[in-house]
Amino acid sequence: MLRVTFLGTGGSLPTPERNPSAIMINREGELMLFDCGEGAQQQMMRAKTGMKALSSIFITHFHADHMLGIPGLIQTMSFHGRTEPLKIYGPHWIHEFARILSSLGYYKLKFEIDAIDLSPGDVVKRDEYSIVALKTEHSIPSLGYALVENMRPGKFDRQKAIELGVPPGPLFSKLHKGESVEIDGKIIHSEDVVGEMRPGRKIVYTGDTRPCKAILEASKDADLLIHDSTLASDQQEWAIESMHSTSEEAAALAEEANVLKLVLTHISSRYSDNPAQLLEEAKKIFENVIVAEDLMELDVPYRDKA
Numbered sequence: 001m002l003r004v005t006f007l008g009t010g011g012s013l014p015t016p017e018r019n020p021s022a023i024m025i026n027r028e029g030e031l032m033l034f035d036c037g038e039g040a041q042q043q044m045m046r047a048k049t050g051m052k053a054l055s056s057i058f059i060t061h062f063h064a065d066h067m068l069g070i071p072g073l074i075q076t077m078s079f080h081g082r083t084e085p086l087k088i089y090g091p092h093w094i095h096e097f098a099r100i101l102s103s104l105g106y107y108k109l110k111f112e113i114d115a116i117d118l119s120p121g122d123v124v125k126r127d128e129y130s131i132v133a134l135k136t137e138h139s140i141p142s143l144g145y146a147l148v149e150n151m152r153p154g155k156f157d158r159q160k161a162i163e164l165g166v167p168p169g170p171l172f173s174k175l176h177k178g179e180s181v182e183i184d185g186k187i188i189h190s191e192d193v194v195g196e197m198r199p200g201r202k203i204v205y206t207g208d209t210r211p212c213k214a215i216l217e218a219s220k221d222a223d224l225l226i227h228d229s230t231l232a233s234d235q236q237e238w239a240i241e242s243m244h245s246t247s248e249e250a251a252a253l254a255e256e257a258n259v260l261k262l263v264l265t266h267i268s269s270r271y272s273d274n275p276a277q278l279l280e281e282a283k284k285i286f287e288n289v290i291v292a293e294d295l296m297e298l299d300v301p302y303r304d305k306a
Contacts, residue, residue, distance in 0.1 A: 001026060001027065001028055001029070001299070002025070002026070002027050002149075002201055002203075002299065002300040003025070003297060003298070003299050003300070004023060004024070004025055004203065004226070004297065004298045004299075004300065005023070005024040005025075005026070005047050005049050005295070005296070005297050006023055006263075006265065006292045006293065006294060006295065006296045006298075007022035007023065007024055007040050007043035007044060007047060007049075007294065007295070008020045008021050008022035008023075008035075008037045008039070008040060008043060008069075008294060009021070009265045009266070009267055009292040009293060009294050009296075010037075010065075010266070010267055010269065010272060010294075011065075011230045011244070011266040011267055011268045011269065012063075012065050012230075012268070012269070013065070013269050014037075014038065014039065014065075015269050015272040016272075016273075017272045017273050017294065018267060018269075018272050018293075018294055019037055019038070019039045019040070019043055019294055020037025020038055020039070020065035020066070020068070020069070021035040021037045021060075021065055021066050021207075021208075021265070021266060022034075022035050022036050022037050022040040022043065022069060023035060023226065023265075024044065024047070024049050025147060025203065026049065027129065027147070029053055030053060030055050031049065031050065031051075031053045031054040031055060032054070032056050032057075032058065032131075032147075033054060033056070033057045033058070034057075034058045034060070034145060034205050034207075035058075035059060035060055035066040035067070035207065036057055036059070036066070036067055036068075036069040036073060037065045037066055037067070037068060037069050038065070038068040038069045038072075039069060040069035040070075040073060041072055041073040041076050043294065043295065044073075046295060047295050047297070051073070051076070051077055051080070052077075052080075052082070054077070054086070055086075055087065056086070056087045056088070056089060056124075056131075057070065057086070057087070057088045057089070058089045058090070058131065058145050059088065059089065059090035059091070059094065059097075059143075060090075060136070060142050060143050060144060060145070060205075060206075060207025060208065061090075061091060061138055061140055061141060061142035061143070061207060061208065062090070062093060062097065062140065063140065063208070066207070066208070067097070070088070070101060071101060071104050074086065074101060074109060074113070075104075075105075075107055075109070077111070078107070078109045078110045078111060081110070082110060082111050083111050084111060085111055085112040085113070085114050086111060086112075086113050086114065087114045087116060088113055088114070088115050088116070089116045089118050089124065089131075089133075090115075090116075090117070090118065090143070091117070091118060091119070091141045091142060091143050092117060092119075093141075094115045094116065094117050094118075095115045095117065097115070098113045098114075098115035101113060118133040118143060120133055120134060120135035120143065121135075128149060128150050128200075129147060129148060129149040129150060129200065130147075130148050130150075131145055131146070131147055131148075132146040132218065133145060134146060134204075134206075134214045134215060134218050135212070135214040136206060136207055136208070136209035136210075136212060136214065136215065137209050137210040137212045137243060138208045138209050138210070138243045138244075139242065139243040142207055142208060142209065143207065144204065144205060144206040144207050144209060144214070144215055144218070145204070145205050145207075146202060146203070146204045146205075146218045146219075146222075147201075147202065147203045147205075148200065148202050149199075149200025149201050149202065150200050151197045151198065151199060151200060152197065152198045152200055152302070153176055153178065153194060153197065154194045154195030154196045154197055154198055155194070155195045155198075155304070156172065156175070156193060156194055156195075157193045157194070157195070158172070160192070160193050161175065161188070161193040164183070164188050164192065164193065165183045165184065165186070165188075166181065166183055166188055166193070171183075175188065175190050175192075175193055175194060176190070176194055177190075178190045178194075198304055199303055200302075201223045201224075201300050201301075201302060201303075202221070202222040202223050202224075203222065203223060203224045203225075203226070203300060204218050204219045204222050204224070204225045204226065204227075204259075205226045206225075206226065206227045206228050206245075207228065208228050208230075208243070208244060208266060209228050209243070209244070210239075210243055210244070210249075211245055211249045211250070211252070211253045215227075215253065216253055216256060216257055219253065219257035219259055220257050220258065221257070221258050221259070221260075222257065222259045222260070223259070223260050223261065223300050223303070224259070224260065224261050224263065224298065224300050225250075225253075225254050225257065225259040225261070225262050226263045226265055226292070227245065227250035227253065227254065227262060227263070227264060227265070228244055228245040228250065228265070228266045229245060229246065229247040229250045229264030229265060229266065229267065229278055229282070229291070230242070230244035230245065230246075230267065230268045231244060231245075231246050231247075231268055232246060232247060232248075232277045232278055232281060233246050233247070233248045233281055235268075244266070246281070247264055247277075247278035247279070247281045247282040248281045248282065248284075248285060250262065250264055250282065251281070251283075251284075251285035251286035251289060252285050252286075254285075254286045254289065255285055255286045260288065260303075261288050261289075261290075261298075262282070262286055262288065262289040262290075263289070263290055263291075263292050263298070264278055264279070264282060264289065264290070264291045264292060265291075265292040267291065267292070275291040278291055279291050
């Protein structure tokens with residue numbers, strides 16, 4: 001499973017239709033939160049994402065609409081008995097932010113907060129995937145993030161393995177893992193029955209940004225690009241001044257990067273209940289695009305070929 005749940009899709013201010021920025025990714029049961037605007041924990045309850053398996057929070061920057069939901073979320077998890085440390089990643093000032101979180105109010109947390117400072121290019125390595133911090137262009141220090149899965153073994157040719165004399169069972173697994181096996185004095189190599197390595201999946205989340213080189217490069221052939229799309233093209237000057245992107249700019253980047261799917265998010269309150277203009281402008285440039293809605297879910301499937 002690689003599921004993205006859009007908990008908050010609004011830009012800067014909450015509206016009746018949209019909460020501030022918060023995106024949950026569920027990868028094989030592990031939960032990761034990217035930004036955590038106010039009300040995120042209630043959105044998690046509405047979406048039934050759960051909280052117990054939340055391993056990490058990745059903050060793009062320290063504007064209020066991207067992190068004000070964290071104090072309530074961590075106190076709720078503590079009240080529910082969490083004892084495992086929670087990792088919170090972000091740009092410079094993350095350690096001070098974590099210190100403030102731990103001292104808010106008269107409530108003492110039952111678990112530790114591990115603050116990890118990231119700079120563009122830093123990589124958080126996990127067993128089967130990595131999170132890469134990306135340089136973005138906003139009005140304050142900010143990051144984007146790419147979740148990049150490791151390459152997967154190729155397809156296993158069961159029939160060919162049997163024809164080569166390999167009995168079904170544990171030896172199949174060894175061959176699929178890249179090991180060689182011996183059958184009646186004959187060596188059967190993994191490449192004899194396993195196809196070429198297949199790509200893992202890649203999701204890029206920009207946070208708030210102007211279109212920029214680092215996001216373009218990180219998004220090459222991505223399965224899913226979640227891009228700032230605060231404004232329409234008639235607000236281009238304001239997009240430049242406020243260091244956000246228009247839907248046309250997000251679509252142009254997606255087209256150049258050859259992504260499979262583009263999701264527009266961080267929608268200004270002026271389009272909150274009717275983002276049709278954003279979608280229409282983006283579709284003129286990149287066809288496979290949608291506008292994010294609160295509580296929307298997307299499953300990201302594997303591809304057999306790069």
